[in-house]
Amino acid sequence: MIEQLRTFDFPINSPKMPKKLSDHIKEVPLGLSVDCVVFGYDDIDKDLKILLIKSETPEFEGSWSLLGDLIQANESLKESAARTLAKRTGLSDIYLEQVRAFGIPERHPGGRVITIAYYSLIKVEDYELNIDKLDLEAKWFSINKIGKLAFDHNLILNHCLNKLKRTLREQPIGFSMLPDKFTLKQLQNLYEAVLDVEFDRRNFRRKLKKIDVLLELPETQQDVAHRPAKLYSFDKKKYQSLLKSGKHFSL
């Protein structure tokens, strides 16, 4: 037992030397793509939505598809995802998080293509500002009403949604799907929609007050037929202080 982790220094005598990289690339041709699950929050329907496009791959004509593209020679994976998003939404500086790679040999009917999945969070209002610059059919779908997608995109979507749910509880990312100024009710509705749970209003508000990452603005809602709610914004500096003091955002 005491010897269990000692080192074994065998002579390196691998029967076949590793092939040259350039040879391997020729022998195993494959493509690499990124696919983005674009999440947006619909404050009217109180519903999480995702942005889909009509597939451009002949084998999936008519199917809806995630936003994806093949990776170019000189861009990183995240740059590729950002470029794809910019092309489809006109937006830059979008929250982007890698989820994982999907790579079973049969996943693309046109050849071996491994894809790296990202999820992104956008403020739908920002997207709206850009729609007239775009020339591609894109549509928001409620997360609860997604049919059969192209490729293995349903699988990818599930993974991304699960990652979003996990991350939403542990990182202050929900704000990326809300306007810069929002009410606590909007924030709560977003959490309830994404996580598919219900929070007690008073407990939710108390928790946020305790975490102390929101800035209370000297403004209120306008044009509502009831007592107008206070507006808040997410305060990055307060969040940094929270982290510095060894604490974490957690809901």
Next chain:
Amino acid sequence: MIEQLRTFDFPINSPKMPKKLSDHIKEVPLGLSVDCVVFGYDDIDKDLKILLIKSETPEFEGSWSLLGDLIQANESLKESAARTLAKRTGLSDIYLEQVRAFGIPERHPGGRVITIAYYSLIKVEDYELNIDKLDLEAKWFSINKIGKLAFDHNLILNHCLNKLKRTLREQPIGFSMLPDKFTLKQLQNLYEAVLDVEFDRRNFRRKLKKIDVLLELPETQQDVAHRPAKLYSFDKKKYQSLLKSGKHFSL
């Protein structure tokens, strides 16, 4: 505001039609590899260790490296990782979990290679049984004594270690690094070593009793110069029941 999520059905008139996949693959040659961070727990040193090999890439001669290989044409990513592990350790059926892809253009000196990182958990005793079948230099390193590795492997290692830490708290994966029969103290030591925290012995044991995923065996430690500890094993069925009842493993 109410219109924010309506659909925009532009005609599809993308100026450039998407290129054929096969053309793209020729124009953007790239390689895809898997890299495995192999974690093992050293019950003597009470220390998390990882298995490294001498790099076979000329540019990194002399450096230590994760266990990796280029992906073959007809294997999935996980199969590729499993094959790589089998080649280096002689073991199959190893716990394998994908972490993420790493793909900045400069990460491999020999060309564009994107790598998919996995971490794996092995019982060191199982590894020991296979060492005489292996002909490659491999060595266990304490997680706290890792120098500069080949490629971006330090970065990859950090991501894998963080994922391991997160997952260890939420899934019953620690047992994959222990012998089939273990004492509660061994389990606690493992948790403390990986998470770099200390647990109160009584609270730790109470928690595990409450979670109820262990089977108390009718055996005890042998040959110890003190009261022998009871041996336990992880009970998959109990864990399944836990999940079915809507609860979760959490430490």
Next chain:
DNA sequence: ACAAAAGTGTTTATTATACACCCATGT
């Protein structure tokens, strides 16, 4: 004055933390 949602405090239950003594075995 009424409708509609905003805003606020207290009580209770659950979970986490801190802590000290006796027990079984080998030498």
Next chain:
DNA sequence: ACATGGGTGTATAATAAACACTTTTGT
């Protein structure tokens, strides 16, 4: 008999959950 680590219970603090009334605005 003693040294060594195994095994157990209780009290306290912190956190989460449950719950109802008053306030502000527009109509």
